[in-house]
Amino acid sequence: MTAMNRLRNFLTPLAFGVAFLAFWEGAVKFFELKPYFLAPPTKILSQFVENISRIWDAASVSGMNALVGLIAGTIFGVSVSFLLSRYRALGELITPLAVALNAIPIFVLVAVLNNMYSITSEVPRRIMVSLVVYFIVLVNVAKGLTQVKSTHVELMRSYAASDFAILKKVRIPNAVPYLFTALKISAPAAVITSFVSEYFGGSQNGLGSRITSNIANSKNAAAWAYVLGACLLGLVFYAVSVVLENVASRGSGATNTSNK
Amino acid sequence: MSAVHVAGVSKIFNEGTPKQVDALVDVNLTVEPGEFVSLIGPSGCGKSTLLRLIANLLEPTTGSVAVNGKTAAQSRLDQDYGMAFQQAGLFDWRSVAKNIELPLELKGWDKDKRAARAKEMLELVKLPEFADLMPWQLSGGMQQRIAIARALAAHPPLLLMDEPFGALDEMTREYMQGELLRICAETKTTVVFVTHSIPEAVYLSNRVVVMSPRPGRITEVINVNLGANRGEDTRAADNFFAGITAVREALRGTHADHANAGAIRGVEDR
DSSP: OHHHHHHHHHHHOOOHHHHHHHHHHHHHTTEEEEETTTOOOHHHHHHHHHTHHHHHHHHHHHHHHHHHHHHHHHHHHHHHHHHHHHHHHHHHHHHHHHHHHHHSOOOGGGHHHHHSSSTSSSSSHHHHHHHHHHHHHHHHHHHHHHHHOHHHHHHHHHHOOOOHHHHIIIIIIHHHHHHHHHHHHHHHHHHHHHGGGGGSSOOOOOOHHHHHHHHHOOOOOOHHHHHHHHHHHHHHHHHHHHHHHHHHTTTTHHHHHOOO | OSEEEEEEEEEEETTTTTTTTEEEEOOOEOOOOOOEEEEOSSSOOOOOOHHHHHHHSSSSSEEEEETTTEHHHHHHHTOOOOEEOSSSSOTSOOOHHHHHHHHHTTTOOOOOHHHHHHHHHHHTTTOGGGTTSSSSGHHHHHHHHHHHHHHHHTTOSSSEEEEETTSSSSSHHHHHHHHHHHHHEEEEEEEEESSSHHEEEEEHHHHEEEETTTTTTEEEEEEOOOOOOOOOOGOOOOOHHHHHHHHHHHHHHHHHHHSSSOSSOOOOOO
């Protein structure tokens, strides 16, 4: 029964996807759409196969920028959230700011950052990714460190536990699911930021810049092939973050709490 | 030496502001070792506040609190009491056994000694096969039994409980009351127990302390004469009903004030 359900859960969206691609292909053929308007899926796939090594290279560049930014932003975000939970006054200053900044498309800052480094440098893009990740991680982990159950804190105080013991035995374990939620949100955001920051100049070596240059050269199907590559890269980042979350929460019951 | 000695205690929240609340005024209470004392009263009567003053989770505005002949602060540092709340408050990321070991970890016990004590406590609450499960795999009543095991893990002479069975269904609740009496008799633990339930207070206690709100104070202390061996028959006994009637009448005396009192409500019942 569960195997059947699982199969159905998998097959239904798959069938829908195939039907959608068939409709797309049919529409292009039927209305004789021009290739510069909309390329058919078969053409995109053949372009993808033909350009696979170039797409791989571009994906490596964009992927590396996203990964470096993700790691740096996470480390930075976790460190600052510890400071915020320790010094509440600091938190009251910074948290609203972080939330506000999180709501606006700050990745346009990369245009400014590009001026600060040499034209071929990947550093501005990585800084941009880490900034986006930083705010997501900061807001979530700070919440996990501070929003602990009052019963837990009273209990620890009744044991005459030190602030450090409360941090180690209550606040940090409580924040772990929040960290993985943040990673799940920020992994795709890191990839998107990595692509978009390529639109603001610098080396033409990543997926984002390849998409624009192919469109500029009217190679519509090739551009779509790079878009497909970008989607796959985003999926890989998301999948890894989900797997990490599952591994981290196994046996700890953390998934259970976050699902409630 | 008394287990708990509360002398001339007042607790005022937000003193000198428009939101000032006189949670407790001139409270005196002595609990002898081995006694089971319940605090009962309507919302806002300060019963949870009184429990937290004994636990040194709050400081009195005036007066003094002594536990086991020491100041409340010192006995908290010495972990002279265990505490249980309405929410079991188990840590989701720790197994049942590790939850029970937590107070022992904080006391610096070594691993083997902790494991042995956790096993002993699980047997005391009759859940020995649940050691390695996670808290969310247990029912509400089982979680509360683990919370009691944790509160008693360091063998404290005093147990402070804040409506520990308030979230349980009636059947489980009566079972837990019987278990608590058995556990306290086996471990010779003194208990101060906050509750909303009149039958619960009478069934469990040697003395029921009736409190009234605004300002929070003790209005009456009722002795319950049900003897040491209480069981299911006790719930049908005449002196059980006599106790319930006595507590109800004492509460009714406070209820008139309660109904007529102003808009400030429930400071202690979070």
